Amino acid sequence: MEPAAAWVPCDFQLAPCWSVEPGDFQLANWAMEEQGAVWAPGLPVQESEFTDITGSCLQTSSPSSSRGGQLIAHAAATSHSDPIDKAAQELEVDFHDMQMTIHNSNHVNPIHVLEEVASEFKADIDMMKTKIHRYPASIRGLGELYTVPTTVAVGPYHHGQHHLKAAEKVKHVAAYHCIRESGCSVQEMYDAVVAVADDARRLYDKDVMAGIRYDDFRHMMFFDACFLVQYMLLHTSARVDPSLRSFFGSYANNIFHDTMLLENQLPWQVVEAVMRFRNVSLREFVGSLRGWLLERRDPDQKRFASDGDNYEPPHLLGLLRFCTVGRNTRKLPPIPQTESIPFSASAVELAEIGVTLTPSKTTELIRMRMKKKWTLFTKLSLAPLTLDNVRASCLVNMAALETCSIQSFSGAPDEDSAVCSYLLLLSTLVQKKEDVVELRQKRILQGRGLLTNNDDTLNFFTSLQNLRLGSCYVRIMEDVEDYKIHKQRRDKVKAFVYKNMKIIIAVITTIAAVVSILGMLMPRLKSR
Incomplete structure (x- = not known):
C-alpha cells in the first residue's frame, strides 16, 4: 500500500481556486496554512516555491508526514507492481521432469505463490456482493445508453472521459459546500475518506486500478462522495445551495441515469465517510425513490420498508434495487437449478x-x-x-x-x-x-x-x-x-360434451324417466 500523499486532485485544471482561512472559506485560492505549512490541492508540494499553472494560484511549502492526520508532500507516487505477478514471473516449470526451479536468491517457495493466488481468488468471491462490477457481455451488448454516463463520472471506470469533464468543477463546488455546511475542516473530512479509500480500492477492477496512483484515487473518492452526498440531500428536506440545486435540476434525468449505472458507483463506506460530517436522512432519501417506476407516484409508495433501516447497501444502485424489489412475505421452497424454460406465452x-x-x-x-x-x-x-x-x-x-x-x-x-x-x-x-x-x-x-x-x-x-x-x-x-395443461383437459371435456350433446341429453332423459318410474313403483311394492 502506498503511503498517504498530499491532496492533489487529478484534474486540477478544473479545480476552483479557493482559499481556506481559520473559520472562513472563500472561493479564491483554496490553500490551507497550518503550523507554518501551506497546503494547496492541485499540485505536489515543493519547498518554498510559488507555482502558477493554467491560471490557478498555488502556493507551496515543506510538508509534514503522516498517513491520515496531516497531508504530506509527495511529488510523485511510485507505482508498485503486483507482488503476485512478480513472483509468478520468477517461477519456471519444467514439464519434462515436472520439477519447479526458482530463479530467486530468496528461494521463494512456489506453493506460497499459489497460496496467495488462491487467497486472492477467495477474497474476490467473498466480495461479490460489494464489488463495483464491470458489465457482463449480455448487458454491454445493449449499447451505450445503458452503460455509459452522459453527464458525470462516479468512480474510476469512466473518469477522465472528455464529455464528462465539465462536471468535475461541480464536484469541487459540492465539496466546498459539504465542508462549509458541516462546520469541520477540509483536513478532517478528507482524512475520513482516506481512512476507507484504500480498502474501497480493492472493490474495483484490478486492471483499471493498476493505472491509478493511490493519492489520485483518494482525491477522486473524496470529490465523488461529496457530489453524491449533495445530490442525496437534494431529495430530502435539507437545504442545498441554490447554484447546486439549479445544476441538479437542469440535469435531473441525466444525473439519475448516471448515478444508477453499474460501472458508475462509489462504495457505500466512502459515501458514509462524508455523511458522518454532512448528515443525510436516508429515510427521506429512500422515500423519494419509492414508486420511481411510474410517472405518477402513489403517496403510499414513500413508506420505508420495516427492515430497511438495517440494510447496508453496496452502493447507490444497490440501494435503489433494494427499494424497488421489496421483500417477499411468502415463504416458498427453493426452485431447482434450470437452464431454460421450454414453454412461453405472449x-x-x-x-x-x-x-x-x-x-x-x-x-x-x-x-x-x-x-x-x-x-x-x-x-x-x-x-x-x-x-x-x-x-x-x-x-x-x-x-x-x-x-x-x-x-x-x-x-x-x-x-x-x-x-x-x-x-x-x-x-x-x-x-x-x-x-x-x-x-x-x-x-x-x-x-x-x-x-x-x-x-x-x-x-x-x-x-x-x-x-x-x-x-x-x-x-x-x-x-x-x-x-x-388443465385448460386443455377442461377444453377436451367441453368438446366431448358439445359433440355428444344429443346423446348425453337422451341418456340423462332416459335415466330421469327410469328414476321417475321407480319412484312411482316403490310405494306399491312396499304396500304388498
Missing part, C-alpha cells in the same frame, strides 16, 4: 386462454404472481411501469447487478433475482407489437414515458431474452404451463 396468447393481465397495487417487483379465482378466472399481476430511456436503463443495470453479484439464483431468496425475473417475464409477454398494445390496454405499461413507438418498446424487451432465469419468473411460467 400477452395476447394469455388473453386468449383466459389469463387476465393486471397491474399490481404496488410497484415492488417481488409482487408478481398468478392468482386463481374459482376455476374459471385466473389473473397474472405484476408491477406497472412507465417505460422511458432512464427507467429502462435503471432496470437493466439492476439486472446486471443481480447477474454479477449472485452466483446461483436457485436456492437464493426470490428477492436476489427479482429484477431479472421481472424483465424476463415482460420480454416473454412481449413477442409482437400486438403484445405491446395488450400491455398498454391492461395498464401494465402506463403514462407518457413509453419508448418512442411500439417498435422501440418491442426491441427493448426482446433484447432481454438472454437474462438469467430468476426464481419468480420460473414459478410463474410453471404456473402458466400448469394452467394451460
Whole structure:
C-alpha cells in the first residue's frame, strides 16, 4: 500500500481556486496554512516555491508526514507492481521432469505463490456482493445508453472521459459546500475518506486500478462522495445551495441515469465517510425513490420498508434495487437449478386462454404472481411501469447487478433475482407489437414515458431474452404451463360434451324417466 500523499486532485485544471482561512472559506485560492505549512490541492508540494499553472494560484511549502492526520508532500507516487505477478514471473516449470526451479536468491517457495493466488481468488468471491462490477457481455451488448454516463463520472471506470469533464468543477463546488455546511475542516473530512479509500480500492477492477496512483484515487473518492452526498440531500428536506440545486435540476434525468449505472458507483463506506460530517436522512432519501417506476407516484409508495433501516447497501444502485424489489412475505421452497424454460406465452396468447393481465397495487417487483379465482378466472399481476430511456436503463443495470453479484439464483431468496425475473417475464409477454398494445390496454405499461413507438418498446424487451432465469419468473411460467395443461383437459371435456350433446341429453332423459318410474313403483311394492 502506498503511503498517504498530499491532496492533489487529478484534474486540477478544473479545480476552483479557493482559499481556506481559520473559520472562513472563500472561493479564491483554496490553500490551507497550518503550523507554518501551506497546503494547496492541485499540485505536489515543493519547498518554498510559488507555482502558477493554467491560471490557478498555488502556493507551496515543506510538508509534514503522516498517513491520515496531516497531508504530506509527495511529488510523485511510485507505482508498485503486483507482488503476485512478480513472483509468478520468477517461477519456471519444467514439464519434462515436472520439477519447479526458482530463479530467486530468496528461494521463494512456489506453493506460497499459489497460496496467495488462491487467497486472492477467495477474497474476490467473498466480495461479490460489494464489488463495483464491470458489465457482463449480455448487458454491454445493449449499447451505450445503458452503460455509459452522459453527464458525470462516479468512480474510476469512466473518469477522465472528455464529455464528462465539465462536471468535475461541480464536484469541487459540492465539496466546498459539504465542508462549509458541516462546520469541520477540509483536513478532517478528507482524512475520513482516506481512512476507507484504500480498502474501497480493492472493490474495483484490478486492471483499471493498476493505472491509478493511490493519492489520485483518494482525491477522486473524496470529490465523488461529496457530489453524491449533495445530490442525496437534494431529495430530502435539507437545504442545498441554490447554484447546486439549479445544476441538479437542469440535469435531473441525466444525473439519475448516471448515478444508477453499474460501472458508475462509489462504495457505500466512502459515501458514509462524508455523511458522518454532512448528515443525510436516508429515510427521506429512500422515500423519494419509492414508486420511481411510474410517472405518477402513489403517496403510499414513500413508506420505508420495516427492515430497511438495517440494510447496508453496496452502493447507490444497490440501494435503489433494494427499494424497488421489496421483500417477499411468502415463504416458498427453493426452485431447482434450470437452464431454460421450454414453454412461453405472449400477452395476447394469455388473453386468449383466459389469463387476465393486471397491474399490481404496488410497484415492488417481488409482487408478481398468478392468482386463481374459482376455476374459471385466473389473473397474472405484476408491477406497472412507465417505460422511458432512464427507467429502462435503471432496470437493466439492476439486472446486471443481480447477474454479477449472485452466483446461483436457485436456492437464493426470490428477492436476489427479482429484477431479472421481472424483465424476463415482460420480454416473454412481449413477442409482437400486438403484445405491446395488450400491455398498454391492461395498464401494465402506463403514462407518457413509453419508448418512442411500439417498435422501440418491442426491441427493448426482446433484447432481454438472454437474462438469467430468476426464481419468480420460473414459478410463474410453471404456473402458466400448469394452467394451460388443465385448460386443455377442461377444453377436451367441453368438446366431448358439445359433440355428444344429443346423446348425453337422451341418456340423462332416459335415466330421469327410469328414476321417475321407480319412484312411482316403490310405494306399491312396499304396500304388498
